Amino acid sequence: MNILHRYEGKNLEILKEQYLKELGVSSSDLYIITTEEEAGLFKGKKYIVEVLTKEDIKKAIKEFMIQLGKNMGIDINSEIRIEDHNINILLVTSNNNIMIGKEGKTLNSIQIVLKQSLQELNRFNLKINLDVGDYKAKKIKNLEREVKNICKEVLKTKVEVKLDPMNSYERRKVHSIVGEFENLQSISYGEEPNRYTVIKIKD
Numbered sequence: 512m513n514i515l516h517r518y519e520g521k522n523l524e525i526l527k528e529q530y531l532k533e534l535g536v537s538s539s540d541l542y543i544i545t546t547e548e549e550a551g552l553f554k555g556k557k558y559i560v561e562v563l564t565k566e567d568i569k570k571a572i573k574e575f576m577i578q579l580g581k582n583m584g585i586d587i588n589s590e591i592r593i594e595d596h597n598i599n600i601l602l603v604t605s606n607n608n609i610m611i612g613k614e615g616k617t618l619n620s621i622q623i624v625l626k627q628s629l630q631e632l633n634r635f636n637l638k639i640n641l642d643v644g645d646y647k648a649k650k651i652k653n654l655e656r657e658v659k660n661i662c663k664e665v666l667k668t669k670v671e672v673k674l675d676p677m678n679s680y681e682r683r684k685v686h687s688i689v690g691e692f693e694n695l696q697s698i699s700y701g702e703e704p705n706r707y708t709v710i711k712i713k714d
Contacts, residue, residue, distance in 0.1 A: 514567040515631045518560045526560050540565045542596075542635045563635055565593050572600060575625055585609065598632070600641045607644040615650070618643055619678065640680065651684060658688045661710055662695055671711030676701070682708050 516534065520526045523545070531538070542563040547556055569591045580587035586605040591598065604610050611618045622641040626632070632639065642648060661672050674685065682699055685708050689697035699708045 513631070514563060514571050514629070516562040516564070518562070519557055521555065521557050523558050523560070526558060530560065530562050534562070534564055536564055536566070542637065544635060561634075563631060563637075568593065568598065568629070568632070568637075571629060572598070572625070575628055576602065579621065580604070583609065596635075596637050598637055598639045600639065601645070602641070602643045604643060607646070610643045611646050615646060618646065651681070654681060654684060655688055658685050658710070662689060662692045665695060665710050665712065666692065669712055671709055674708045674710065676705045676707045678704075679706075682706065685710075 516530060518526045518530050520529075527538075530541075534541070542565075544561045546559045546561075548559060549556060572591055573589055576587045576589045587610075588603045590601045590603070592601075593599075602610060609617070610621070612620075618641060622639060625641065626639055629639075640647070658674075661674075665672055677685070686697050686699075689695050689710055694713055695710060696713045697708050697710050699706055701707055
């Protein structure tokens with residue numbers, strides 16, 4: 512699924528006018544990577560501008576979800592919000608349990624396949640966060656509550672606590688929460704998918 516627009520030329524301003532006119536959007540609706548290359552002997556330099564539009568990203572995700580729904584025999588509606596470099600996708604389906612799977616494994620697999628089908632996003636440092644029926648949002652709230660309680664216990668007992676393996680998004684949440692406690696630190700160990708975090712008193 513290719514949603515990348517590519518432009519080449521010797522003048523960046525002319526290229527900008529070209530892609531804004533052709534794509535019919537403003538600069539705030541675009542993600543842009545500009546590289547500079549030698550054009551050849553006596554030809555000077557040229558610019559290569561690669562562009563993604565937020566609308567193209569949304570369309571590609573919706574098409575992916577429609578096809579996925581057909582394959583799974585499930586009605587899927589997707590709500591997509593793009594904020595900075597984060598693409599938040601909330602799915603509303605006719606069978607959330609199947610989409611989520613045991614401990615969210617099906618949902619995580621769908622997110623991985625979606626990322627692979629939109630490989631262009633990686634180069635633009637865009638992050639996809641896929642959720643179904645607020646499953647992840649509720650899970651994160653529970654995680655936040657649990658980690659805060661663990662932090663208080665570690666401060667009280669001075670004994671470090673090893674958490675269960677988590678994905679990178681959940682670990683970032685843990686580090687963020689622990690960072691709110693002045694005398695605590697969190698360190699992650701191990702390799703994916705068994706990477707885990709330890710909460711302990713600062714050295």
